[in-house]
Amino acid sequence: MDKNQRIMNQKSSNKGKFTFTVIDGGKHEICFTVHANSNDFPSTSKVKVTLDLAVKEDREVEKTSEKIDSLYKSLIDLNNQISRIRKEQIYQRERGTKFNDTNEAINYRIFIWIIVQICLIVAVCFWQLRHLRRFFEAKKLV
Secondary structure, three states, X not given: OOOOOOOOOOOOOOOOOOOXXXXXXXXXXXXXOOOOOHHHOOOOOOOOOOOOOOOOOOHHHHHHXXXXXXXXXXXXXXXXXXXXXXXXXXXXXXXXXXXXXXXXXXXXXXHHHXXXXXXXXXXXXXXXXXXXXXXXXXXXXX
């Protein structure tokens, strides 16, 4: 609203009430002017003005409070999502640790199995060499 824009100009009698509703919200100034009759100058009469203002909440304030409410709800949703993500991360870390432990156990068993196979191959080679040596000695080829 522009400054110094007159919204209402009313001349009233000495007594009475009037009501005025402002359509656009915002800051308003209320000005009263009392005009005395030239016969009463200097005026000895008293002027009594009673103001009863009913101020409703501004549309912008309502919109702002709605935005704050929606932001608050969004913030709560984001906090819930962060909590779920953290729980999922903890779960994945536990699964990763369990997987690594299982992997190490399997690798240890594979290492032991390789050692057993090498020992068996060496034992079979030793037995075959001994058996072939006795065979050639029995046939008197060596």
